[in-house]
Amino acid sequence: MSLNRDRADTAFTFKGGMLPMTVMELASGDPERIRAQLAGKVSQAPAFFQHTPVVLSVEQIDEPHLALERICAVCRAHKLLPVAVRGGSDPVKQSAWALGLGWFPPQEIRPRAVEMRPAESRLVEASVEAEAELPVPEAAAHAGGRIHRGTVRSGQQISASEGDLVVIGAVNPGAEVLAAGSVHVYGPLRGRALAGIHGDREAGIFCHDLNAELLSVAGTYKRLEDIDPKMLGCSVQVRLKEDQLRISALT
């Protein structure tokens, strides 16, 4: 048997992939309440509800049994396609499988308070979120981003799982800053910066004094040695254009 099989022989290949996915974090298991809220959201952001795949997260619901079938029906009625369930008790897992949905273990609980976003604001994009009535935690910017003040040191990782990350200070070698949106560093960038970690190709990286170990926008990256030496030490912006990272000076 040859390791290099002819392509025509294989009907498929398995590949790992990271796809952007909306998580619908349920605070209530009551299908009627979900229906009422969804109806309001559809009128605010109709573009979002176009057979959008969603993962139903039931980690916040402390009930052993859920009307999962009815919740799914409500979602489908509003053009959301539940593809999997995250968290919940064993019976919830069993009924997810029975409904042909995948099941993910609960997300690791991270101690960073800023990442613990209110249930609702994960649901829809910035347009809707901006007027969310829930209190935004301190140090989080309006669009669900995050502001970090002070030096990010080697071994530290600062991330904004939604929106932009703003660092007021230096990002040192061996440190990592990540954001679903753009990364802004008001100081020297000497570590790794990753913008658009959920696939946002419009995101960018902005910094004073570029000396980054790695720059990445939506998975396209440049290492320090790939960066034009003329740009090192400059104030720059990094954008994704035609599948290439473009670094240009901020004047």
Add this chain to the structure above:
Amino acid sequence: MAKIIVVTSGKGGVGKTTSAAAIATGLALRGNKTVVIDFDVGLRNLDLIMGCERRVVYDLVNVIQGEAGLKQAMIRDKRSENLHILPASQTRDKDALTLEGVEKVLMDLSEEFDYIICDSPAGIERGAQLALYFADEAVVVTNPEVSSVRDSDRILGLLSSKSRRAEQGREPIKEHLLVTRYNPNRVDDGDMLNLDDIREILAIDLVGLIPESEAVLRASNQGVPVIHDDKSDAGQAYADTVSRLMGEDVPLRFQSVQKRGLIARMFGGGGRR
């Protein structure tokens, strides 16, 4: 209440134990009741640097496990009656230390002493984390080379997140930078990082600059903390460091190349001035 100062670095071999011994001795010579604790369980070195290796009976692990009292384990320094040494165990490993045990030892010592100096092991694992956990201040020892600076940066991250002060949301640990093995000639040649580069990356206050000196190795091998060698450049630089730790404002020395006279060059003199 004693002030607890951890001497730490992340990287090994940069001069933590030498600095802990010199700083503890310097504080004691200024009349402060001081104890220096070796946290490097399994790789005990402080007793050698302090020249008390022949007088070790009990150690920190014995005290934590209740096999000996603090008074039995502490060794009084031969040269300064204000100074005590609490050695580490050579036969155990870092798992023998418990958070509660370390806390009790530090609380008991706190009542009697003005300063408690914790000599941290290298690394960022349990031993190093226990050494820094209860600290009020930290002396981060850094050599003028990139790997040392990066490891110091990592330790500074731990100081601001994994200490008791951080966990309780109290005023953060006061961080001091101590640059050791600094050789102005090699800085000028571009072989070593210069002081400004180190300070720019680590962004903390400089408490001392210790020049690379033959006096340090000589002192280690003789078991006499280098600060006793007050003719040597390194000894004087540590004395300045101790003054700054005690809050005095002392000008920085040994940063630029020293012009040595003909006599000094002929007779060598191991960095003595």
